[in-house]
Amino acid sequence: MTDRRPHPRAAGAPMLAAEDLAKHFDVSRPLLQRVLAGEARRTLKAVDGVSFDIPKGTTLSLVGESGCGKSTVARLVVGLYRPSRGRVLFDGMDLETARSDAAQRRRMQMIFQDPYASLNPRWRVRDIIAEPVRAFGLVEGGAAQRERVAELLMQVGLSPLDGEKYPHEFSGGQRQRISIARALSSNPEFLVCDEPTSALDVSVQAQILNLMKDLQARLGLTYLFISHNLAVVRQVSDRIGVMYLGRLVELAPAETLFIAPRHPYTRALMEAIPDLEMTGRQRIPVGGEVPSPINPPSGCPFHPRCPLANARCKAEMPALLPPRGQPDTIVACHAVEEERDGVVPGTTVPPLPAAATGV
Amino acid sequence: MAAGVLARAFDSDLWWSFKRSPVTVVSAIVALVCILGAVLAPWIAPHNPFDLASLNLGDAFKPPAWAEEGELLYPLGSDDQGRDVLSAIMYGARVSLLVGVAAVLFSTFVGVAIGLLAGYVGGTLDSLLMRIADIQLTFPSILIALLVDGVVRAALPREVHDQIALFVVIFAIGISAWPQFARTVRGSTLVERNKEYVLAARVIGISQIRIMLTHVLPNVVGPVLVIATLNLGFAILAEATLSFLGVGVPPTQPSLGTLIRIGNDFLFSGEWWITIFPGLALIAMVLSVNLLGDWLRDALNPRLR
Numbered sequence: 302m303t304d305r306r307p308h309p310r311a312a313g314a315p316m317l318a319a320e321d322l323a324k325h326f327d328v329s330r331p332l333l334q335r336v337l338a339g340e341a342r343r344t345l346k347a348v349d350g351v352s353f354d355i356p357k358g359t360t361l362s363l364v365g366e367s368g369c370g371k372s373t374v375a376r377l378v379v380g381l382y383r384p385s386r387g388r389v390l391f392d393g394m395d396l397e398t399a400r401s402d403a404a405q406r407r408r409m410q411m412i413f414q415d416p417y418a419s420l421n422p423r424w425r426v427r428d429i430i431a432e433p434v435r436a437f438g439l440v441e442g443g444a445a446q447r448e449r450v451a452e453l454l455m456q457v458g459l460s461p462l463d464g465e466k467y468p469h470e471f472s473g474g475q476r477q478r479i480s481i482a483r484a485l486s487s488n489p490e491f492l493v494c495d496e497p498t499s500a501l502d503v504s505v506q507a508q509i510l511n512l513m514k515d516l517q518a519r520l521g522l523t524y525l526f527i528s529h530n531l532a533v534v535r536q537v538s539d540r541i542g543v544m545y546l547g548r549l550v551e552l553a554p555a556e557t558l559f560i561a562p563r564h565p566y567t568r569a570l571m572e573a574i575p576d577l578e579m580t581g582r583q584r585i586p587v588g589g590e591v592p593s594p595i596n597p598p599s600g601c602p603f604h605p606r607c608p609l610a611n612a613r614c615k616a617e618m619p620a621l622l623p624p625r626g627q628p629d630t631i632v633a634c635h636a637v638e639e640e641r642d643g644v645v646p647g648t649t650v651p652p653l654p655a656a657a658t659g660v
Numbered sequence: 661m662a663a664g665v666l667a668r669a670f671d672s673d674l675w676w677s678f679k680r681s682p683v684t685v686v687s688a689i690v691a692l693v694c695i696l697g698a699v700l701a702p703w704i705a706p707h708n709p710f711d712l713a714s715l716n717l718g719d720a721f722k723p724p725a726w727a728e729e730g731e732l733l734y735p736l737g738s739d740d741q742g743r744d745v746l747s748a749i750m751y752g753a754r755v756s757l758l759v760g761v762a763a764v765l766f767s768t769f770v771g772v773a774i775g776l777l778a779g780y781v782g783g784t785l786d787s788l789l790m791r792i793a794d795i796q797l798t799f800p801s802i803l804i805a806l807l808v809d810g811v812v813r814a815a816l817p818r819e820v821h822d823q824i825a826l827f828v829v830i831f832a833i834g835i836s837a838w839p840q841f842a843r844t845v846r847g848s849t850l851v852e853r854n855k856e857y858v859l860a861a862r863v864i865g866i867s868q869i870r871i872m873l874t875h876v877l878p879n880v881v882g883p884v885l886v887i888a889t890l891n892l893g894f895a896i897l898a899e900a901t902l903s904f905l906g907v908g909v910p911p912t913q914p915s916l917g918t919l920i921r922i923g924n925d926f927l928f929s930g931e932w933w934i935t936i937f938p939g940l941a942l943i944a945m946v947l948s949v950n951l952l953g954d955w956l957r958d959a960l961n962p963r964l965r
Contacts, residue, residue: 379863406865410864411859413859419856421879422879
């Protein structure tokens with residue numbers, strides 16, 4: 302449907318590659334009601350053609366508003382969902398092949414958002430952490446397993462004695478540490494973190510992020526990090542992908558994205574970050590709401606809210622292309638491609654013009 | 661270890677709420693007396709009503725001990741065969757309790773299995789199983805039990821049926837109560853199956869059956885205990901109804917319902933004790949179990965604490 306040119310590959314073989322990944326959900330009403338009301342089937346395109354790769358030992362973050370499909374991407378890359386289109390390559394292997402082999406499955410793990418729902422309330426912490434160890438038969442014998450659990454608990458900053466307790470005896474931050482210990486127990490190389498800090502207090506967020514960075518440095522982990530919090534993402538990422546309505550609109554190295562955001566949506570997000578030095582500055586909000594992914598707008602999905610939109614944006618879907626002077630970045634925007642976005646490479650990105658759009 | 665468990669039990673919120681409810685304490689005592697009397701009947705009952713050699717027709721229709729002509733040997737009187745009513749009640753309660761407990765265990769097993777499967781697998785299987793449950797719920801459960809019992813009775817030769825009559829009653833009562841269990845378990849399973857701990861288990865490739873049994877099941881059985889307790893009362897009553905109608909347990913193993921039916925024939929000729937006492941025993945048993953179930957439901961409901 303759209304022209305998808307190969308985007309610049311980062312150095313090193315990728316741990317994970319997503320190629321034109323899509324996930325469509327059938328959200329039609331039950332058959333009988335649909336027939337009676339004379340409705341057609343309705344599909345929600347949660348993710349619609351996302352490609353990226355994550356070099357080993359690095360962190361790729363996906364950011365975007367609620368409902369942009371970032372969590373769906375997380376579930377697709379660990380095989381919890383089957384893609385409607387496209388494929389995932391795990392260390393060069395097709396994901397489905399890799400997941401049917403326990404030795405490969407062991408290498409990927411996931412950390413979840415809600416520390417209150419991600420631990421089985423009826424299980425002791427030691428059993429929760431040991432589950433992957435037992436499932437993959439990594440350590441034989443009860444004593445050795447207990448030792449491994451104790452080691453993992455210490456690795457995430459908890460006491461080995463905590464293994465005897467139940468999840469409800471811990472705070473949110475401690476529970477997230479337990480989740481991390483469980484994820485690490487199968488010696489994974491690739492971790493998908495679906496908003497691992499968004500349910501935590503700010504002070505605890507920093508602790509968990511530091512723990513995750515430590516572990517990455519120590520164990521050489523590769524992360525796919527999902528978040529809606531740009532400050533958190535800036536702290537952990539090597540590269541950042543910005544998603545809008547099931548698509549990537551910009552993918553750039555972390556610092557580049559913060560210094561020189563190019564897509565109008567990314568620029569709007571950056572302007573929305575609270576900033577002490579700029580207190581009192583007039584903010585230009587992004588007008589309107591995220592359109593429904595069941596009935597997405599024609600052309601560029603961002604055009605109804607974009608101050609730079611013109612007739613081409615309404616008709617034609619932009620492809621991800623590197624803008625002039627920023628070879629590491631790819632942006633899906635006609636305005637950037639046509640260089641009418643008001644950004645001069647090498648200078649500070651100016652604020653977006655006031656939205657002349659409304660809803 | 662056992663002492664530790666006991667100490668924890670007495671320290672729990674449940675014990676605290678139990679102590680604060682006099683009705684519950686009394687129900688528990690009554691239920692305990694009924695259960696002990698039934699279970700220990702062969703050892704503590706004054707007579708053995710099934711030992712034909714010890715029956716003496718001359719002792720028939722003795723009134724209770726406190727009435728005129730009453731004898732201490734027959735504390736609650738005797739029936740037309742000269743059987744001691746108290747002993748018959750104890751042995752009858754044994755049958756009632758056995759059928760009740762077995763029927764509840766059966767419907768719990770069937771209901772939990774179907775509910776778990778329907779909720780976890782979802783889709784067409786879920787719709788199919790739940791429509792079957794809905795259809796069954798439109799019939800009164802005693803009707804289902806009568807139907808099952810009647811079909812088996814008609815299908816099997818008499819001597820075979822007499823041998824398996826007890827199991828038929830258990831099956832008939834058990835099968836009439838599963839939809840309740842299935843619906844409750846399905847509801848909680850629908851909530852649990854999308855929780856992240858289930859996803860975490862799926863990520864590492866734990867099999868679906870194992871996830872259902874080790875992750876989901878322990879988190880959905882809480883309400884089942886309450887329904888099972890409340891259903892025990894229903895099952896005992898259903899068995900008594902079937903036996904009263906003459907289609908329940910075989911007459912060689914009279915339950916409380918059978919005793920009530922036998923005594924019913926003498927009610928208007930003045931020998932009221934033959935039917936009233938088994939009736940009172942039935943009321944005491946069902947009421948105490950139901951009150952315990954009610955308390956358990958409230959005590960385990962965090963919103964009512």
